[in-house]
């Protein structure tokens with residue numbers, strides 16, 4: 001594969017002025033006619049040929065301004081079309097006819113069929129699988145698209161923009177014409193045709209325009225789109241309120257399909273969704289599923305302004321739309337749900353997915369400088385760290401100037417393909433500040449470490465806080481200059497209030513109110529005239545994506561866990577204590593059974609969980625232990641996953657035993673009532689009750705309460721929580737087996753629930769889970785052709801089963817590798833994504849490290865791998 005570099009960017013030689021397309025869909029084939037209005041860019045040499053991208057295309061005909069082109073004037077291969085002798089100036093029309101095979105398209109890029117529905121996915125480079133094109137995001141044009149299909153097979157015909165015409169054709173066929181007046185890049189193109197049900201609604205925008213909303217589902221499932229529709233309307237209203245952004249077309253459609261490589265896609269006016277992020281009801285979906293639907297619906301809708309109206313100049317700028325849109329969906333969820341709880345969730349996600357990426361061989365800057373396969377850069381770094389960077393800009397310039405900067409961005413760049421520099425300049429202009437050093441965050445890979453030291457002078461009643469930043473060299477080999485770190489803080493007094501103290505700064509930092517902005521490697525802030533030694537609450541709300549290295553006494557942390565007026569830091573004080581204790585314990589020799597958690601820490605956890613003054617959702621977050629892979633990441637070298645599991649397991653039982661009375665009370669108080677409401681507060685109560693059940697079951701080693709809840713549950717949240725406890729804590733128990741069988745029979749007809757059934761079993765932390773997943777891979781309902789099913793079994797096993805995937809004999813690695821190679825021939829994007837779980841190989845103890853490396857090498861040397869999978873395994877071995 002060829003490496004594409006940011007420094008090589010240059011505009012196309014030809015300007016695209018408009019696209020008129022006809023797609024004729026038949027069983028077994030599709031005929032595509034694309035009429036491209038083009039013009040040579042002023043200044044481009046008169047004999048420069050036109051290069052169009054293709055991918056597995058068959059050219060049927062090529063016509064220039066109505067006259068077929070002579071064969072010697074062009075060269076066509078499946079992946080490119082070059083045309084010579086085009087007019088030196090003025091507009092011309094090139095009509096390109098291709099033939100494609102949607103049924104044979106198992107990559108799910110371009111035009112494919114999912115359960116009979118014709119559907120497209122074009123981001124990043126899928127449009128070139130439909131027609132030869134200038135398939136890059138800085139080529140913007142209006143599109144008019146006519147779709148023709150058999151009326152019985154596809155009564156619904158959808159495209160981007162507004163519907164402008166439709167009618168009957170001969171032979172039981174019909175057509176529809178869609179017109180999208182907004183300039184757009186080809187990656188936002190979409191077409192859907194099929195026999196779909198519709199949930200219809202409408203939204204009146206802030207200027208009083210009526211927008212027709214539609215969510216299309218497979219037959220008989222439109223009722224399950226009600227919550228998604230509600231989330232869509234709330235998203236539209238929120239974007240008007242918070243960012244002044246109004247929707248711009250007469251219609252907004254969402255289509256839910258079963259086979260999709262990712263969560264969803266923001267095509268202009270026609271979002272296409274993995275049906276997992278649309279279809280819900282209390283019997284089939286958990287609270288987490290509800291929250292996921294809300295987030296993804298919001299995210300794709302918000303792309304209409306951040307991504308579609310203003311798009312990316314090139315794929316290196318991907319974070320321009322993704323980081324910003326994740327930031328926007330996080331803010332939406334914070335406003336719609338509970339801010340601190342949402343922030344805890346985002347930080348957990350960042351630490352679980354982005355930190356390991358940034359600290360391993362797949363490390364790359366938020367704006368990469370080069371790639372071989374762009375689809376491998378839809379990463380936690382681009383999305384989640386990208387969102388953190390936007391959040392830091394907001395923190396640094398403050399809410400008013402942040403809004404001003406966003407307004408400026410929309411005003412200046414509407415209709416354009418922009419860059420990160422364009423974006424940053426808007427905030428510099430709005431806040432009249434220089435953000436050039438801040439821009440390093442986009443170029444330098446790696447997680448900086450923020451080291452904090454304190455010194456209290458009792459006589460002088462003076463507290464000194466020193467901040468130092470450092471960045472370790474990683475595989476990306478990018479710069480290591482000091483960055484701009486916004487650090488929110490408070491000096492908490494024994495009464496639980498922040499002391500108001502002016503600080504003097506020595507070194508390169510600025511201090512204003514509760515914000516220190518560190519710009520150099522080191523700075524010291526001195527606070528004078530304090531009544532007592534304060535508890536330093538640092539990096540509140542995780543104001544910068546760093547690894548915090550703060551030596552703070554256990555007593556101070558326990559005090560903060562009780563007193564910190566910043567709720568996020570109350571949670572973090574405990575979470576850090578627990579994670580550090582577990583890390584330390586896991587480093588001790590196997591078989592060392594001395595408890596990981598001290599009684600005072602357990603007491604603090606239980607006290608937080610039992611504190612009725614706090615939101616149940618927050619208390620449930622307090623009870624959620626760090627994951628085994630988080631502990632493994634903190635151990636960093638010579639990791640033994642069995643040992644980590646042993647420590648986490650023992651800690652869970654210890655908490656369950658010590659907290660028994662409080663946990664039982666939480667069960668009594670918060671166990672579900674009959675009425676189900678998906679709102680955040682109700683979900684928080686269920687989360688707290690289910691967390692309590694988990695601890696109680698671990699402590700008593702009695703499956704009884706989980707069995708009882710499994711049987712009496714009136715919603716999927718409670719039912720699957722109980723089943724997870726059974727499958728994970730009581731594997732092989734006949735009662736567990738019966739519950740799993742019952743679950744299968746109950747939900748056999750529903751693929752989304754069946755995915756849960758696969759995942760619950762694949763993630764059971766026991767060595768012989770490998771035998772279970774092998775059996776499940778041969779189950780009649782397992783298929784490599786449905787990405788959700790692959791993720792539910794193979795993906796979940798590799799990413800969320802530290803014990804069985806990392807079996808010391810290497811059999812887990814071998815099985816996953818074998819599946820990867822088989823999958824790669826079907827769907828390279830999904831195989832490449834699954835393969836990323838091998839990236840942490842260097843952090844394991846020598847036995848596993850050698851086996852992981854050997855497996856990676858074997859995969860890497862396999863003949864005929866996709867560019868996607870080859871790129872991941874090769875970079876992982878770096």
Ligand code: B3K
Nearest residue numbers: 123124264265266375378
């Ligand atoms: N923009 C799409 C992701 C496309 C992934 C292409 N491999 C969904 C999203 O981020 O909203």
Ligand code: ZN
Nearest residue numbers: 299303322325
């Ligand atoms: Zn996105």
